[in-house]
Amino acid sequence: MEYVSIGRISTTHGLDGTLLIRHNLGNKNAFRNIPHIFVEVRRESYIPYFIEEKKGMTEDEILLRLDDVHTVEAAKNLTGKNIYIEEERYAQMKPKGATVNMIGFSVTDKKAGLLGTIEDLFETPGQVLATVRYKDKEVIVPLIDATIVAIDGARRAITVDLPEGLLDVYLG
Template identity: 35%
Template sequence: MTLEEGFYIGYITKTKGLKGELQLFFEYDAPELLDLDVVFAEINGKMVPFFVSSYKLQNNSTGNFFFDDVDHIDLAQALVRKKIYLPLTKLPDRDDEEFHYNDLKGFMVSDETHGDLGEILEVNEYPQQFVATVLYKETEIMFPLNEDMIVEIDEEERTLTVDLPEGLLDIYLSN
């Protein structure tokens, strides 16, 4: 599997105990819907498969995992801070009405004050919010995606109208 053939679900935060147990922090918003029998870790630019022998999901967006062939803390320690992916073929189906901030990737953004900003290149999910990345005047700018800033989402036209806080663009353009 290559990076393009997968989707990001989270990263390994720490080891637990001495028998190779790992804690995975999910940045995917519904980990209970995922098929977690095999996960892929990005190691040195390659996608390395890990077969899950057992796991238990927690209420705080984490899960505790045991992988086949990772049966000691020393083997587990090498996986800490590695990003974890699943193949796109395992992306859970969603209802057509269900819309996620991740769906905004590729939308054109317009600000009520500054006009057209450009296309959303990335949507990243952080613990508290989603953040969009746009290339504006040859500078990457980032802004949170939340109800306070979003004025309108037009799914048919693939446009997003926002009202960014005063001075936000100036921070990026002042360099």
């Protein structure tokens, strides 16, 4: 089964194990049809949690009470963890403003050749940044119109034209 990252557990809320979730679904009511989430407790180890209660706060924040998480201590063990849903469910939702989940896509630069695969994505105002492991170094690649040459969803590949000297910053 494939999973799509939809956010992160920010902090606890109250004393009953309620969690504040920051998500990228772009809708206050996005969790209406999500019965459960997967929490990445360790790298690529996803534990399912059924949602007992939900309360949308803003377009990118929601309060959740999860099954088997009824104390502050249990909730604190989950803070900072990424949350996921199944790829099929994500595709049905088509969140506004969300890009295709490109984690695992290979990244090739026009000059440097194959850089590696995308390990993580970060959204900042105006751009999406991808982390790629290149020559045993973590490299941050901006995924913006000015750098993207082509995206091949079927081959899970992105071709970029990085600014002169960007890779040298990480390798030097």
